[in-house]
Amino acid sequence: MASITLNHLVKKYGDGFPAVNDISIDIADGEFIILVGPSGCGKSTLLRMIVGLEDITDGDLLIDGQRVNDKAPRDRNLAMVFQNYALYPHLTVYENIAFPLRLAKGKHSEDQVNKLVTEAAATLELTDHLQRKPANLSGGQRQRVAMGRAIVRQADAFLFDEPLSNLDAKLRGQMRSEISQMQRRLGVTSVYVTHDQTEAMTLGDRVAVLKKGELQQIASPRELYEQPVNLFVAGFIGSPSMNFLPATLEGTTLRTALGDISIPEDKARKAAGKRVVLVGVRPEFFEDAKLVEDSKRSHGSTFMATLTHTEWLGNEQYGYINFDPAPEMRELLNSLARDMDADELRPQVVVTLDAASRIRGGREAEIWLDTRKLHLFDAESGENLTRDAEAGAQLTREAAEDRAEEITTAQQADRDGGSAFGSNGTSGNGTSASGNATVDAGAGRSGGATAAGGKHAAG
Amino acid sequence: MTNTSTRNKVLWAIATILVLVYALFPVASILATSFKSPSDLTSGKFLPSSGTATTSNYEQILVGDAQGLFLSALRNSIGISLIATFIAVVLATLCAYAIARLDFPGKKLILTTALAVSIFPVISIVTPLFNLWRTIGLYDTWLGLIIPYLSLTLPISIWTLAAFFRQIPWELEQAAQVDGATTWQAFRKAIVPLALPGVFTTAIIAFFIAWNDFVYGISLTSTEAARPVPAALAFFTGASQFESPTGAISAAAIIVTIPVVLLVLLFQRQIVSGLTSGAVKG
Numbered sequence: 001m002a003s004i005t006l007n008h009l010v011k012k013y014g015d016g017f018p019a020v021n022d023i024s025i026d027i028a029d030g031e032f033i034i035l036v037g038p039s040g041c042g043k044s045t046l047l048r049m050i051v052g053l054e055d056i057t058d059g060d061l062l063i064d065g066q067r068v069n070d071k072a073p074r075d076r077n078l079a080m081v082f083q084n085y086a087l088y089p090h091l092t093v094y095e096n097i098a099f100p101l102r103l104a105k106g107k108h109s110e111d112q113v114n115k116l117v118t119e120a121a122a123t124l125e126l127t128d129h130l131q132r133k134p135a136n137l138s139g140g141q142r143q144r145v146a147m148g149r150a151i152v153r154q155a156d157a158f159l160f161d162e163p164l165s166n167l168d169a170k171l172r173g174q175m176r177s178e179i180s181q182m183q184r185r186l187g188v189t190s191v192y193v194t195h196d197q198t199e200a201m202t203l204g205d206r207v208a209v210l211k212k213g214e215l216q217q218i219a220s221p222r223e224l225y226e227q228p229v230n231l232f233v234a235g236f237i238g239s240p241s242m243n244f245l246p247a248t249l250e251g252t253t254l255r256t257a258l259g260d261i262s263i264p265e266d267k268a269r270k271a272a273g274k275r276v277v278l279v280g281v282r283p284e285f286f287e288d289a290k291l292v293e294d295s296k297r298s299h300g301s302t303f304m305a306t307l308t309h310t311e312w313l314g315n316e317q318y319g320y321i322n323f324d325p326a327p328e329m330r331e332l333l334n335s336l337a338r339d340m341d342a343d344e345l346r347p348q349v350v351v352t353l354d355a356a357s358r359i360r361g362g363r364e365a366e367i368w369l370d371t372r373k374l375h376l377f378d379a380e381s382g383e384n385l386t387r388d389a390e391a392g393a394q395l396t397r398e399a400a401e402d403r404a405e406e407i408t409t410a411q412q413a414d415r416d417g418g419s420a421f422g423s424n425g426t427s428g429n430g431t432s433a434s435g436n437a438t439v440d441a442g443a444g445r446s447g448g449a450t451a452a453g454g455k456h457a458a459g
Numbered sequence: 460m461t462n463t464s465t466r467n468k469v470l471w472a473i474a475t476i477l478v479l480v481y482a483l484f485p486v487a488s489i490l491a492t493s494f495k496s497p498s499d500l501t502s503g504k505f506l507p508s509s510g511t512a513t514t515s516n517y518e519q520i521l522v523g524d525a526q527g528l529f530l531s532a533l534r535n536s537i538g539i540s541l542i543a544t545f546i547a548v549v550l551a552t553l554c555a556y557a558i559a560r561l562d563f564p565g566k567k568l569i570l571t572t573a574l575a576v577s578i579f580p581v582i583s584i585v586t587p588l589f590n591l592w593r594t595i596g597l598y599d600t601w602l603g604l605i606i607p608y609l610s611l612t613l614p615i616s617i618w619t620l621a622a623f624f625r626q627i628p629w630e631l632e633q634a635a636q637v638d639g640a641t642t643w644q645a646f647r648k649a650i651v652p653l654a655l656p657g658v659f660t661t662a663i664i665a666f667f668i669a670w671n672d673f674v675y676g677i678s679l680t681s682t683e684a685a686r687p688v689p690a691a692l693a694f695f696t697g698a699s700q701f702e703s704p705t706g707a708i709s710a711a712a713i714i715v716t717i718p719v720v721l722l723v724l725l726f727q728r729q730i731v732s733g734l735t736s737g738a739v740k741g
Contacts, residue, residue, distance in 0.1 A: 086634035090652040100638035
């Protein structure tokens with residue numbers, strides 16, 4: 001296992017365009033780092049620079065304190081899982097997993113290879129498929145073969161390049177929990193690239209948000225969510241995403257298109273001097289004013305608004321309010337949407353309401369807003385004016401403590417439960433095991449004659 | 460539903476039969492002619508007249524008068540075509556790999572040059588080559604044919620293989636490198652096995668081009684030292700000057716067709732499409 005240090009890494013292509021621009025990250029031993037950002041933000045390039053598939057234009061890459069800029073991929077002892085799995089189609093699953101061992105000539109005897117491959121296959125529940133070719137496997141199985149190839153190496157770190165983006169939603173959830181548990185058990189340093197923020201939030205110890213080759217913020221998922229450093233991070237993290245309302249600040253009152261909102265004094269003080277700000281409000285900060293408990297009511301402010309429509313989801317409902325910003329503000333909101341890969345929609349506020357709320361579209365209703373949690377952003381620089389750096393750092397520290405504890409627990413459970421990971425009986429593993437059983441039963445029923453048909457279904 | 464599919468099947472069957480008849484009738488005719496006795500050649504019938512079918516044409520070219528002419532030509536053809544194919548495939552594999560994978564200056568130039576060479580009319584360079592070869596001593600040698608055959612087989616090999624290499628996901632090679640392979644190992648262990656069907660296909664195409672060539676074969680050779688079969692056929696003579704060698708030529712044509720048919724049948728299994736499916740998400 002190893003720590004990885006990125007020291008002012010720069011990647012410039014022939015035309016001088018910096019795909020990765022001055023990124024510095026310290027990745028601790030055993031840490032799970034997520035690189036996330038809209039397409040074209042340089043996250044995959046950064047990963048490929050770490051593994052050695054892209055040259056580093058400038059800066060230093062250190063693995064365990066040693067500079068590896070000029071080392072070939074094979075000398076870095078890192079394992080990578082590719083987006084399209086990159087399995088060798090002419091080799092069986094067994095040989096695919098054994099491939100890295102066979103390349104290290106003379107290091108492993110045939111018995112050792114056999115032992116390592118069988119162990120890795122057992123971990124990933126691939127034992128029954130060892131003699132099959134990748135073409136005959138389902139998407140999830142291929143994904144696990146790709147991970148087997150990484151596990152068997154005992155590499156210093158795992159690098160994942162959007163490993164789940166080719167799977168369907170259900171399988172993605174399963175594999176996500178498997179990757180997470182595997183990483184905890186093995187305690188291996190991991191860097192994971194994704195554009196899916198559910199993956200980013202659930203897997204990562206720390207998440208690095210990238211935009212146009214530049215690191216915006218790296219912090220625990222909770223810090224990103226609660227104390228974003230700027231407009232981009234605030235808008236990118238969270239679903240439905242944060243609402244941005246243009247407002248003018250007068251004392252402690254924000255004049256917005258939705259009406260006047262009075263905010264706590266400390267927030268107003270931080271934004272003092274700025275005439276125009278963007279108010280960042282997460283949908284769940286809103287509530288139907290009728291349903292707010294009296295004890296909470298004083299923490300917020302209410303306003304009257306007409307919802308265009310509501311969506312009832314069972315546990316909660318979303319309401320939508322259209323508003324009309326000033327033209328220059330509209331331009332700002334549009335460019336923000338472009339940065340985030342979204343379409344330029346008409347300006348809209350999404351509010352999350354209690355499932356019991358009777359507010360419906362078309363009627364004017366009173367909506368309550370928790371003003372303690374909202375953020376004010378500088379309209380020009382996008383900087384978060386009300387960010388509490390200390391509170392944010394505290395959240396990330398807590399996350400680090402939790403992680404250390406989880407790793408110890410997982411490894412302890414591992415020792416107690418024997419070497420096979422599958423025997424731990426954790427809920428995630430249980431789900432995946434039953435999922436596999438179903439797939440296998442289906443394959444069994446269809447029999448050998450229709451194996452070709454199954455192949456197509458899998459592909 | 461069933462109606463249309465049955466009708467479709469019938470239509471397809473008819474179309475297939477038409478194409479087969481169109482393609483195979485000449486072959487069948489030559490086959491029939493090769494068994495005709497000289498006196499039967501002008502009978503105007505498709506099959507040899509009953510009772511006169513003979514293998515004398517085959518005997519003539521394999522063990523009889525024309526043996527020297529035919530067998531040496533066969534040896535030349537096989538040798539020259541195999542060597543030319545082998546060189547073309549090896550060179551084209553490396554070249555196509557570079558073209559598909561690397562970005563280097565002059566890449567377009569190589570491809571367009573290859574294309575230009577392949578569309579260049581062969582007949583126009585035969586005369587200069589003839590003079591050049593005579594001067595430098597390559598005339599009527601194997602090498603003297605292998606070199607021009609390379610100019611025919613290389614361009615098409617490069618183009619087919621480059622197209623084939625482009626289909627192989629690059630990630631496979633990168634994965635191999637991350638797994639601990641050198642560039643050469645990654646090429647040999649991850650790319651070559653996948654490229655084999657493409658290489659086989661290319662080799663077969665290249666072999667046929669060399670095997671079928673007539674213009675170079677007849678212009679750049681003068682003796683049995685290097686003359687290939689297509690050229691040698693033109694030198695067949697009848698038993699007397701009043702007999703045409705049609706039967707012998709037909710027999711020779713059938714014999715030189717056999718390797719081609721065999722090759723296709725043998726490598727049909729190697730040319731498995733879809734070997735790469737499963738490498739990527741599919």
